[in-house]
Amino acid sequence: MPSMVPTGRKDAGKTFQFINCRLIRGGKIVKDDLWVRDAKIINPEPVFFDEKIRANVVIDCNDALICPGFIDVQINGGFGYDFSSDIANLQEAMSVVAKGILATGVTSFCPTIVTSPASVYHQILPRIERTSGGPEGASILGLHLEGPFISPEKKGAHPLQFIRGFENGLKTVEEVYGRLDNVAMVTIAPELPGATDVIDGLVSRGIVVSAGHSSGNLDSGEAAVNCGASFITHLFNAMLPFHHRDPGLVGLLTSRHIKHPVHYGIIADGMHTHPAALRIAHRTHPKGLVLVTDAMAAMGLGEGEHTLGQFQVTVQGKRALLQGTETLAGSIVTMDECIRHFIHDAGVSIVEGIEAATLHPAQAMGIKHLKGTLDFGTDADFVFLCDKGPLKVLHTFIAGECVYSANDAHSLKPVHRNFSEEVMIK
Incomplete structure (x- = not known):
């Protein structure tokens, strides 16, 4: 009925x-x-x-x-589609994923483009606009550009040959990306020369800047935050591990030398973040924790060969690996699964688990007056x-x-x- x-x-x-x-x-x-x-x-x-x-x-x-509806600020694709490589079928990819994630409770998301050639950005960025959701799918909040301005040493599943530095500051960013009006978030390595000026320029355009894929220390992270960066991309992954003499970007969770607290993404899929690390992050800075899926094309499909940007990815069980390696390449988790993992592994309440997928991402994106509550x-x-x-x-x-x-x-x-x-x- x-x-x-x-x-x-x-x-x-x-x-x-x-x-x-x-x-x-x-x-x-x-x-x-x-x-x-x-x-x-x-x-x-x-x-x-x-x-x-x-x-x-x-x-x-x-x-x-x-x-409130769930908000995913880092998702690379799903249901057989990859946002960074399915250029010929880009609108179909957006439509299928936006529709498919409704079943997982996601009502808003940031399609994420991984490190790619400039030609790819120039083709994709003008075609993915912010859209209001409805029966056809979840709302698009704007693009999350994860790279190419990242550390070669912490590239993860990003192609080394397309990683860039800020040779001419913000001008280089504009040359690589082309249009920026559809961009909501950019992940950069804060230790790159010229990063602080670039961060200031991006933030002045209303773009959220996230520190990630970084070999930088705490000092570079603090400098980035004090220039306007406000997020950390998938905490613990693709960054220096915590060390008691230099905690790296993880130290931003407790830093006394930043102008404002940061939010940070966590992939709670049981693979990217050990339950103990999840508990440490939450107990250190609970109000900043943002659940992200970092889902790739295999999300919703299962085992087999799939694509993430310029790479082939093999899904084995619950792990997505760069083909022929043991390097994690995104996840196949859905947001409702992330919440269940978070509640179970971190021992948090239902309210805390849900706020990490609703209130906190809305705050991080500056849209709490519209979404997340x-x-x-x-x-x-x-x-x-x-x-x-x-x-x-x-x-x-x-x-x-x-x-x-x-x-x-x-x-x-x-x-x-x-x-x-x-x-x-x-």
């Missing part, structure tokens, strides 16, 4: 009240109703006291846990979860519209309606 839930433009002006649910709001789980109108979460008090009306539709949520006035991007056992995504909503329902999820049926139109999705 179809679910009777908001379905988009024809519901403009209608007010929806979700009852019999629990909300993640204000850092805790609260028993409350969720009110939605015109793609936003609204405060019900003015509806009652000023407008003096009832909701047009009241929907019973069967005691589901409702949280269920606060009044924010976008109505939210996820219904079953928390009786391991967390499971039941329904995903974008802009107040149901865009995904699990096959075994309870139908969302209205218990009260004040208008005659049919409000259903297939």
Whole structure:
């Protein structure tokens, strides 16, 4: 039987009240109703006291846990598509991945392009624009460019021949990338000569700068942060290991010499980060932890041969390896799996686990006023979860519209309606 839930433009002006649910709001789980109108979460008090009306539709949520939609700021592809190499099928790749990740609770993401020739950036960057999500897929927040301005010594799964330095500062960046207006985040190695000037220039354009793929020490990391860098790309991976006399970029989590705290990405797939390291990071700086998938083309497919940028990747079990090596090359994990790993391995609460995929990435990207919470006035991007056992995504909503329902999820049926139109999705 179809679910009777908001379905988009024809519901403009209608007010929806979700009852019999629990909300993640204000850092805790609260028993409350969720009110939605015109793609936003609204405060019900003015509806009652000023407008003096009832909701047009009241929907019973069967005691589901409702949280903000998940945000993934580092994803290289999935379902057989690689954003850095599938240039001829780029729009198809974006469409398939944006649609596919709805089932994992992701409502917004940053398509990530790994180190590539300048010609690749010039073809890709103008074609991937920021888009609002809906039934066709999750919202695109802008591109994450991971390279080519990184350390050759900490290249990971990035091709050495395309790694660059800042020969002419920001001018080199513009020459390599071409257009920057669709870019939301750039990962660079902060120890590169000229990095601080480049960071300042990128941040002045509203681009989030992340330190990563770096052989730099703590001093270079602190200099980068004090010039505007605010993120660390996949902490512990592709950087100097923590050392008690020079903690490297990991030391930024506790540094007293930076102007503002940093956020940092963690790949909680059970492969990239040992549970003990995950616990250390969380207990050191819990409010900065951002779960990322770093997923590549094999995500959603399983074992076999796949592509990541300029490389072939072999997936064995749960590991994605550069072909013929033991070098990890992205992951095949989904965001809901990351949250489950994080909760289990770090011993954190459900709220802490979910905030690492919602509130924290929204803060890192400067969009907390729009996404990452269920606060009044924010976008109505939210996820219904079953928390009786391991967390499971039941329904995903974008802009107040149901865009995904699990096959075994309870139908969302209205218990009260004040208008005659049919409000259903297939």
